[in-house]
Amino acid sequence: MIQTYKRKPDIADHYHTILIGSGMGSLSAAAILSKEGHKVLVLERHYTAGGYTHVFKRKGFEWDVGIHYIGDMQRPKSAMKKLFDYVTDGELKWADMGEVYDRIIIGDKSYDLVKGLNNFKEKLISYFPEEREAIVKYIDLVFAANRTAGKFYINKALPKWLGGLSYNWMTKPFFKYSDKTTYEVISSLTQNEELIKVLTGQYGDYGLPPKESSFFMHTTVAKHYFGGGSFPIGGSSQIVKTIDPVIEKSGGTIVINAEVEEVHVVNNKACGVRMADGRIINSDHVISGAGLITTYEKLLSKDIVNKYRLRDQLNKVKPSAAHACLYIGLEGGPDELELPKTNLWIYPKDTDHDTSVKNYLEDIDAEFPVVYVSFPAAKDPDWPNRYPGKSTIDIITILPYDIFESWNGSKWMKRGESYEDLKEKISQRLLEKLYEQLPQVKGKIVHYELSSPLTTKHFMNYSKGEIYGLDHNPERFRQKFLVPRTPIKNFYLTGQDIVTAGVGGALFAGLLTSSALTGKNFMKKIVGS
Ligand SMILES: Cc1cc2nc3c(=O)[nH]c(=O)nc-3n(C[C@H](O)[C@H](O)[C@H](O)COP(=O)(O)OP(=O)(O)OC[C@H]3O[C@@H](n4cnc5c(N)ncnc54)[C@H](O)[C@@H]3O)c2cc1C
Structure with missing residues (x-):
């Protein structure tokens, strides 16, 4: 069932531009195009909007998924600040870490x-x-x-x-x-x-x-x-909340629970999308912000993929690593628990980064190659107003998708005992790392849950639970097809894969895609260079 982001479904038969996915790239392009008078439709398959900038709530807590800090926001003249101000009409505010x-x-x-x-x-x-x-x-x-x-x-x-x-x-x-x-x-x-x-x-x-x-x-x-680093005041959900009104001003809308099945292509021209429920929605342009691999493997017909040899493109790039995140809820506010704003990156003592990753990929019982600990409740000055007397901590590490392959096809939250046991083992190892650094939080944790690569696949549609879309190896930057235009007329790409991972990378991808689609120089107009 299709639901609008806030109100009842109100979907027109035709739009200037349809955007697949509501990640940062799509939202940025949607806002820029809306300001040019386009009526846009943003279609998101998840039950909440924002792509990796979404938050989820459980047991009285709220966790940010794909934002822990963003750089370049404290300098008013930075390109990032100017672009964020443009797409949010200056409504999104940032706290210095x-x-x-x-x-x-x-x-x-x-x-x-x-x-x-x-x-x-x-x-x-x-x-x-x-x-x-x-x-x-x-x-x-x-x-x-x-x-x-x-x-x-x-x-x-x-x-x-x-x-x-x-x-x-x-x-x-x-x-x-x-x-x-x-x-x-x-x-x-x-x-x-x-x-x-x-x-x-x-x-x-x-x-x-x-x-x-x-x-x-x-x-x-x-x-x-x-x-320095900054964090969105009010949490990362403020990104979609502040962009939504900009889109609405031109008659556009963001729709959740709205899975696109296929880009509707007639005579080599994209002219809309076919939804998972069979409905066709027409548009002059279609932009996919779902990631290159998802777009080519899942959203284009086999005929189109064969005709334009898109498989050859996929063979030249690699999906990025998958991850696990332990989402922790604690009783006690960030001050009371003495939580820092600083992110912690914990590494093995005796091996270099590459060797640590290699050892771990060969045997996940080896030491974690990286443990990243982030304290969103401490970074957000609005947190105590929304969640008094509570805190959250996120712990992230690499977790290979292959290890979870055998549970692929099982249902979220119903993957069985052996899956839960493996997750529990990993959770305990991550908690140990946390207690080594912050012993004061022992006994204060009231909830924790671990996301696996299958969780990412389930919610974000990345086939191997990729954390950052495509790998950022030297070859990636040589690929001429990682651009907004595709061989299909009126069909464009946006998001992290055409620039780089990171909210900033995806934000700028939205600008580049908008420029490619309209022929206007938004770099000059918005950033002034
Ligand atoms: C754990 C984690 C931590 C991170 N931390 C930071 C950080 O601290 N700072 C930072 O700058 N960056 C961070 N990032 C990276 C950053 O969040 C991403 O690079 C960026 O948000 C990606 O944006 P995107 O536009 O490419 O789209 P995505 O966020 O990847 O969104 C794509 C959207 O497309 C939707 N979709 C897919 N298929 C369909 C379909 N068929 N129909 C409709 N919708 C579909 C998906 O559901 C998804 O919502 C982090 C990422 C992760 C995973």
Whole structure:
């Protein structure tokens, strides 16, 4: 049954643009196009809107799924802030996480990543005084890589003929950084493996350890947070709540419990969608924000996939890792429990990141390669108004999809005892990690539940429970098809796969897709560059 986001179903027969999925990319494109007068329809299969920015509520708690912190929001002139203000009409407010946004914990040592470029640099130098030169060079390279990104991304939105003509000069400087792995570049600056481990201590933000990830992806995340981290005031559900009125102003709407079965293509032209209940809704344009793999494997007919050899594209990219998240509810407010705003990244002491991942993928009883702990209740100044005397904590780690394959096809919440036993074992291991860092929360936990890769698959439609869409390896950035336009007329892609993972990446994907669809330069109009 189709339900509108807030009201009763009111679906027209025809829209300017239909967007599949209500993730950040779709919402951003929907808002930008609405401001151009488009009447848009956002169709979301989940029972709640927002894609990975959605929240869920249970047992009197609320948890944010795919937002723990966002960078670049405290600088009024940052492109990210300008774009967020544009799509939300300035209604979305952000809380500063304070001086220390990430803490990298390796054995009994801990390293703070602190807000402000100079502070960041000096703090690192205080930990590794003999590595001053390498640290300075590293920061220079982070900026140099990021400077090449603008042209690379803008090229994706140009008309095909122009994009093709200008491809080489717009992308060549970028490939100098994206073609190399993170480890290749950083190890050319320093041989200090502990420093490399610290500098790459946020690799969980893009899902690939240093020897596999593209150096460009690493620099995107590192630079993104140099100005500190921010959290949406009122929680991540505020994103969809503040974008919804912008869409409604032009007659558009967001609909939940609305699964698209197939993009309706006639004579190589997208002209609407067929819903899971068989209904056809017409539109001039269709945008899929459901992810490249989901879109090509599930939302296009076999004929179309064969005709345009879309399988060849899928063979050139890899799904990202899957994850588990332990969602914890506690009695006691964040102050009472002394919960920090700082995210904790906990790593094995004696192995480098790549080796830790390898050991764990061979045997999940090996030490977790990364344990990420986040304290949303402490980050959101509005939390105590909404949930007085309570707190939440999220703990995330990598969890391979394959281990859960045998339960594929079982029903959510009814997957059986052996599934629950495995989850319980993993939950206890994660709780142990938490108690090592915050012993004061022992005895305060009143609820916990672990999401598995099957949970992600169930709610987000990512076939292997991918956490970040496509892997961010060097090859990914070379793929010319990761652009808004598809071979099918009037059918576009948006979301993390055409830029990068992260709310910021998906937000900008929405801008690029809107530009490709309308031919307008929204980068200039909204961001001013
Ligand atoms: C655990 C976790 C933590 C994260 N933490 C952060 C963070 O702290 N900071 C940050 O910047 N980023 C973070 N991210 C990444 C960020 O959330 C994502 O990169 C981003 O939100 C992806 O947006 P998207 O537009 O690509 O769409 P998605 O959020 O992937 O949404 C796609 C939507 O399409 C819908 N869909 C699929 N198929 C259909 C269909 N047939 N019909 C209708 N709808 C369909 C899905 O249900 C889904 O809602 C995190 C992600 C995860 C998973």
